[in-house]
Amino acid sequence: MQITATIQNQGQTAATGDVSFYYDVQDAGNLIATNTGVSVVGSGGANTVANWDTTGLGEGTHPIIVVISNVTPAESNTTNNEATKDFVIDNTPPIISNVTSSVGGDTDNSYVVGSTVRIHVFEQNNETGLTGTVTITTDGGAPVVTDAPLLAGSYYYDWNTVGRSAGEVFFIETTLRDVAGNEDSDGLPMTL
Ligand SMILES: [Ca+2]
Ligand SMILES: [Ca+2]
Numbered sequence: 001m002q003i004t005a006t007i008q009n010q011g012q013t014a015a016t017g018d019v020s021f022y023y024d025v026q027d028a029g030n031l032i033a034t035n036t037g038v039s040v041v042g043s044g045g046a047n048t049v050a051n052w053d054t055t056g057l058g059e060g061t062h063p064i065i066v067v068i069s070n071v072t073p074a075e076s077n078t079t080n081n082e083a084t085k086d087f088v089i090d091n092t093p094p095i096i097s098n099v100t101s102s103v104g105g106d107t108d109n110s111y112v113v114g115s116t117v118r119i120h121v122f123e124q125n126n127e128t129g130l131t132g133t134v135t136i137t138t139d140g141g142a143p144v145v146t147d148a149p150l151l152a153g154s155y156y157y158d159w160n161t162v163g164r165s166a167g168e169v170f171f172i173e174t175t176l177r178d179v180a181g182n183e184d185s186d187g188l189p190m191t192l
Contacts, residue, residue: 003032003050005066005083009040016040017071021050023062023087032064054089062087093182095124099174101190110191114162117190121155121174130155132176139169150174161192168192 009015016039021032033050040046052064068081075081099122100107103115111117119134132150134157137143144164150157155176173187 001052001054001087003052003064003066004047005050006045006047007038007040007068008045009042010080011076012042013073014039014041015071015073015075017068019048020067020069021052022065022067023052023057026065026067036070057089059089059091062089088180090178090180090182092125092127092178093184094127094130094176094178096121096174096176096184096186097124098122099172099186099188101172101188109188111161113164113166113192115192117159117161119150119157119159119172119174121150121176121186123155123176127178129179130176132174134159134175135173137171137173139171144170150176164192166192 003021005019005021007019016037018034018036019038020034022030023032024030032052035048035050038046038048063084063086065082065084100120101109102118102120103111121132123130131152132155133147134145134150135143135147136145136159145159148157168191170190170192171187172190173185175183175185177183
């Protein structure tokens with residue numbers, strides 16, 4: 001993974017310094033890279049880049065800490081030489097444990113034309129921050145609803161079936177996706 005740090009020079013004259021990148025904690029064992037002699041024009045900015053091999057790093061939040069040192073000419077303010085940004089490793093997809101349809105207390109996946117059908121998706125791990133979509137097609141594959149968003153957090157969609165025909169068969173396909181892009185899909189057939 002490539003990390004880009006933007007260094008700002010608040011002084012009027014050009015300055016040079018070393019930029020070190022750490023993860024989790026600021027110590028030698030967690031040093032990603034040090035770019036020496038990064039120069040920044042007066043009252044300007046410069047980008048400096050480090051490559052980070054995240055192989056083997058555990059899941060979870062890993063702060064990236066960027067520190068400037070050895071600045072020349074000597075600085076008037078060394079309290080603003082560090083910045084931190086959280087980086088999250090997430091290799092675990094959400095798992096859809098169940099997809100249901102219902103009209104009130106009726107949950108047999110067969111409903112009267114004109115009903116508003118609630119499609120409800122359940123996630124096994126209670127992972128937060130998921131987004132979900134639902135796509136509904138006819139038995140022949142014609143799209144009826146395409147990638148409609150599920151309500152955030154409770155993952156349902158209310159489908160108004162006004163204008164459909166009795167006897168129609170549909171397939172409901174739902175997807176839940178986490179912020180890292182891992183996803184799971186599941187569905188069920190439904191009849192009017
Ligand atoms: Ca995940
Ligand atoms: Ca029914």
